[in-house]
Amino acid sequence: MPLVTSTEMFKKAYDGGYAIGAFNVNNMEIVQGIVEAANELHSPLILQASAGARKYAKNAYLIHLVQAALETSDIPIVLHLDHGADFDICKDCVDSGFTSVMIDASSKPFEENIAESKKVAEYAHDHGVVVEAELGTLAGIEDDVNVKDDKAMYTDPDQVEEFVKRTGVDSLAIAIGTSHGAYKFKPGTNPKLRLDILAEVAKRLPGFPIVLHGSSSVPQEYVKVINENGGALKDAIGVPEDQLREAAKGAVCKINIDSDLRLGMTAGIRKHMAEHPDHFDPRQYLGDGRANVKAIVAHKIRYVLGSEGKA
Numbered sequence: 523m524p525l526v527t528s529t530e531m532f533k534k535a536y537d538g539g540y541a542i543g544a545f546n547v548n549n550m551e552i553v554q555g556i557v558e559a560a561n562e563l564h565s566p567l568i569l570q571a572s573a574g575a576r577k578y579a580k581n582a583y584l585i586h587l588v589q590a591a592l593e594t595s596d597i598p599i600v601l602h603l604d605h606g607a608d609f610d611i612c613k614d615c616v617d618s619g620f621t622s623v624m625i626d627a628s629s630k631p632f633e634e635n636i637a638e639s640k641k642v643a644e645y646a647h648d649h650g651v652v653v654e655a656e657l658g659t660l661a662g663i664e665d666d667v668n669v670k671d672d673k674a675m676y677t678d679p680d681q682v683e684e685f686v687k688r689t690g691v692d693s694l695a696i697a698i699g700t701s702h703g704a705y706k707f708k709p710g711t712n713p714k715l716r717l718d719i720l721a722e723v724a725k726r727l728p729g730f731p732i733v734l735h736g737s738s739s740v741p742q743e744y745v746k747v748i749n750e751n752g753g754a755l756k757d758a759i760g761v762p763e764d765q766l767r768e769a770a771k772g773a774v775c776k777i778n779i780d781s782d783l784r785l786g787m788t789a790g791i792r793k794h795m796a797e798h799p800d801h802f803d804p805r806q807y808l809g810d811g812r813a814n815v816k817a818i819v820a821h822k823i824r825y826v827l828g829s830e831g832k833a
């Protein structure tokens with residue numbers, strides 16, 4: 523099956539009360555772990571690449587890895603640009619075969635965000651590609667944006683209708699308390715997503731797909747394995763999975779997960795190296811990292827996204 527856009531996927535997810543996992547890819551083992559899990563569970567899938575991933579792996583390698591994924595699976599797959607910082611990177615991805623791009627002008631003033639998002643939407647739509655934009659600012663660290671916690675802003679539901687109407691984008695990422703990275707909330711705290719803001723946004727945009735970034739849950743078992751095997755991660759907890767599940771039952775159709783895969787991959791490699799100090803064949807330790815990526819994605823599909831069997 524060739525790459526698809528997310529249009530049909532989101533429609534079915536919205537109506538069916540589940541969400542599609544958008545997992546970040548940076549190398550072959552990550553692609554394989556994600557795709558094997560989604561394929562075995564017959565789940566639709568979004569593979570997304572950031573500017574950093576395109577720089578690290580090179581765009582052509584990523585595209586061909588995803589092509590290999592299509593040839594070895596029978597599920598619908600979207601190739602999406604994550605956090606496109608400007609028109610040029612979005613155009614480059616549209617021109618090189620991505621089926622979905624994100625323009626992230628969320629750190630800019632409202633009018634500039636609209637102008638930039640509209641320009642990308644017009645170009646992408648002319649080429650059969652769909653567009654995600656963002657309104658509101660998440661805390662955490664992204665490629666080009668470092669937003670301090672106190673600068674993070676929840677999305678204002680009063681702005682969403684105008685934003686979507688004037689830009690023509692196909693989905694909207696909103697800020698309701700998730701944040702990027704592995705250090706999200708202090709241990710012992712009780713993080714609460716603003717599901718009331720989500721409900722308010724959904725009311726203003728009936729049937730329109732909403733996206734949540736920064737949705738890793740920071741599995742403590744992997745943090746423990748990393749720290750028991752030479753790592754030095756700080757204490758932190760992630761987004762509670764039951765709250766993500768709740769959001770997925772409503773207007774949220776796409777949930778972004780990257781940090782959890784990084785933790786799984788690193789835990790697998792560190793444990794392998796600690797247990798087998800004589801090993802130096804990358805297939806051995808990367809294989810264990812890949813197995814963890816697969817297990818995490820399977821868990822998300824079953825218990826967070828609810829997308830099992832929806833391919």
Ligand code: G3H
Nearest residue numbers: 572574575664665702780
């Ligand atoms: O939201 C950002 C993603 O986790 C991608 O991270 O820019 O380090 O590749 P990256």
Ligand code: 13P
Nearest residue numbers: 703735736737738780781
């Ligand atoms: P996490 O850092 O929570 O995995 O978020 C990933 C993300 O939002 C990618 O765009």
Ligand code: ZN
Nearest residue numbers: 702735736778
């Ligand atoms: Zn993100």
